[in-house]
Amino acid sequence: MSLIGKNISFAAELLRQHQLVAIPTETVYGLAGNGLSEQAIVSIFEAKQRPFFDPLILHIKNIEAVETYAHWHDSRLKTLAERFWPGPLTVLLPRHKVVPDLVTAGSNLVALRVPNQALTLRLLKELEFPLAAPSANPFGYISPTSAIHVEKQLGNKLGYILNGGHCHLGLESTIVGVEAGEVCVYRLGGLTVADLEAVVGPVSIQLNQSDNPKTPGQLKSHYAPRKPIYLIEDAPNEVLAAANFGYLSFGEPHLTVLEKASAHYNLSPQGQLKEAATNLFNYLRLLDESHVKHIVTQFLPNEGLGLAINDRLKRAMAK
Numbered sequence: 001m002s003l004i005g006k007n008i009s010f011a012a013e014l015l016r017q018h019q020l021v022a023i024p025t026e027t028v029y030g031l032a033g034n035g036l037s038e039q040a041i042v043s044i045f046e047a048k049q050r051p052f053f054d055p056l057i058l059h060i061k062n063i064e065a066v067e068t069y070a071h072w073h074d075s076r077l078k079t080l081a082e083r084f085w086p087g088p089l090t091v092l093l094p095r096h097k098v099v100p101d102l103v104t105a106g107s108n109l110v111a112l113r114v115p116n117q118a119l120t121l122r123l124l125k126e127l128e129f130p131l132a133a134p135s136a137n138p139f140g141y142i143s144p145t146s147a148i149h150v151e152k153q154l155g156n157k158l159g160y161i162l163n164g165g166h167c168h169l170g171l172e173s174t175i176v177g178v179e180a181g182e183v184c185v186y187r188l189g190g191l192t193v194a195d196l197e198a199v200v201g202p203v204s205i206q207l208n209q210s211d212n213p214k215t216p217g218q219l220k221s222h223y224a225p226r227k228p229i230y231l232i233e234d235a236p237n238e239v240l241a242a243a244n245f246g247y248l249s250f251g252e253p254h255l256t257v258l259e260k261a262s263a264h265y266n267l268s269p270q271g272q273l274k275e276a277a278t279n280l281f282n283y284l285r286l287l288d289e290s291h292v293k294h295i296v297t298q299f300l301p302n303e304g305l306g307l308a309i310n311d312r313l314k315r316a317m318a319k
């Protein structure tokens, strides 16, 4: 069991002692430690059972803090940060020496983000260092969108959980960098491609899906429940016939599937993508923790947040 509450000074004290604290953000909860402390960073990797080749995002208090850790090598990334921070945007920038190798997994680029969550922003302003924070889930599992999710899986490895309630967005940040002169999206997330393009014009999308990615973190299997998850059209007949599956639907559910399902969650009965994003990880967890043996789902429309949600579903199915 870990302590849970809203005590920012207590959280800051633990972090100064190189301990780990879970922090709420508008996207998902983070497992935070002092981003300049090798001891704290090693504890993060150990608590998550995360391979050291998968680098961490540094969370900073404001856009001015970027200059301490990295430099703006492309004005378009700065324009995006000015427009969307605090918010669900992570930028990859050439790092300064002060950033430990462990944070970037040896890469010359560091990932930076200013989260949009009142408690966490106050905490960052109180601290003398940035917070390295991956999503607060065991490596490869579904990201946490409430303090209870964190407590259930990592409670015994944490000093404190700063409780910010449910995450407003429920999907991780969109990760953006520059490659061959083009603004590139490496992870689809809470900020849509249309949001980005409205500010900097056309961007390219590079979502590697491999087991041994060049850009770490684009692992093919990720965000995954422990139970097998299938698209309706790919589900083996015996799964549908045995009627011991849970159905994760969107909009009008398929009645033939609904009839057989022994649990059912609708991401958004009215077909709203924003609502679906907020519910996605919570419903996947509820199904994973329920009595059902399999999960059956469907893709959402491939537009706006639907692109990021479908990306998470594909990775969840890739086991």
Ligand code: TXA
Residues within 6 Å of the ligand: 025, 027, 028, 029, 030, 031, 054, 055, 056, 057, 090, 092, 103, 104, 107, 109, 110, 111, 113, 115, 133, 134, 135, 136, 171, 172, 173, 174, 175, 215, 216, 217, 218
């Ligand atoms: O919304 C979010 O981004 C949440 C909250 C807590 O801020 N954080 C999060 O962290 O999702 P994590 O570690 O679960 O995912 C971060 C992704 C990983 O896929 C990692 O490989 C990638 O960012 N990443 C981090 N630093 C990188 C770097 N220097 N170069 C390339 N990819 C990087």
Ligand code: MG
Residues within 6 Å of the ligand: 134, 135, 143
């Ligand atoms: Mg993660």
